[in-house]
């Protein structure tokens with residue numbers, strides 16, 4: 466689904482990502498974990514087309530060359546980002562945010578009835594959102610905004626969902642709920658690339674993981690193996 470080889474991202478003269486290579490296969494939930502400043506968000510933004518980058522190869526669904534695809538063509542081609550900080554439109558209503566998520570499909574000729582059916586599915590998946598459709602999105606709690614941001618991205622029916630720090634700033638109960646939904650969406654067949662500070666929870670859910678340090682990959686492997694690796698436990702999970 467996603468093949469990244471030798472990705473570099475720089476801010477002026479400073480390289481934040483220094484030649485990263487990784488893959489996400491169809492149906493997988495892959496997580497990128499690592500300490501603050503490791504380059505996780507820069508990697509996500511580059512893949513989403515929000516930051517300039519260089520790469521030996523950056524292909525999506527085999528044939529799509531991400532080095533040549535403008536940012537606004539990512540979603541119509543099946544790649545959706547839920548950014549760190551959510552990026553919802555706070556003055557618009559919850560419903561308007563959701564409708565906006567399906568806009569590219571509508572433009573491409575998808576029938577309104579199909580979009581309406583997907584909206585119904587989304588409201589089943591996120592019942593808290595359903596109760597708040599007419600509210601302006603800015604009045605939602607942080608956790609509800611995260612749910613809205615995910616629902617909006619899913620309304621675009623992506624093939625790959627990029628989730629950047631979905632648990633950031635949320636109360637533990639809400640974190641649990643968000644991860645339940647991520648698990649459900651993955652079970653329903655969505656391919657997900659997840660960046661998460663909470664390495665413990667991410668490794669519990671993911672199929673595979675890449676551990677980043679200073680713009681490079683330090684470890685990679687099956688999540689169930691990494692979670693038991695003494696080096697990972699000590700450095701990233703705060704356990705011995």
Ligand code: ATP
Nearest residue numbers: 476479481499500501502503504505506507508662
């Ligand atoms: P965090 O978990 O703290 O968000 P991260 O792993 O997502 O960290 P990035 O946000 O990608 O890391 O940052 C990687 C490096 O790039 C850091 O050293 C950071 O200071 C630097 N950086 C990020 N954004 C900018 C920017 N807009 N201008 C300059 N340097 C930046």
